[in-house]
Amino acid sequence: MLLLLLLFKTIQRLPDDVSRKANLDLGLKSITIRLLHLNPQKEFPNGTRREKRVKGYRYVLRRWSRFMNIAGIKVGDTVYFCFDETEQVLSVERVVPHVSRS
Secondary structure, three states: OEEEEEEOOOOOEOOHHHHHHOOHHHOOOOEEEEEOOOOOOEEEEEOEEEEEOOOOEEEEEOOHHHHHHHHOOOOOOEEEEEEEOOOOEEEEEEEEOOOOOO
């Protein structure tokens, strides 16, 4: 299991470790998203796409704004992810809301 801490911005790129463990380089596919931080929990498939970069490719989730809305994630939030390689599930375990400094 892989635990990731991300400071959310408008970037929709999947971390390289997740892309590698999901074998996206072998073929694009949907990834199951599990929202463990919600009550009740939600689960849904989310498509992926490949973008060319200088050296190779990067992989991103499709319909990023839909994912953020369903998960209740806002720009600047800190999100704790876990990717289960066996089940091929990306779980959002916790979302810490961004607190702006005034």
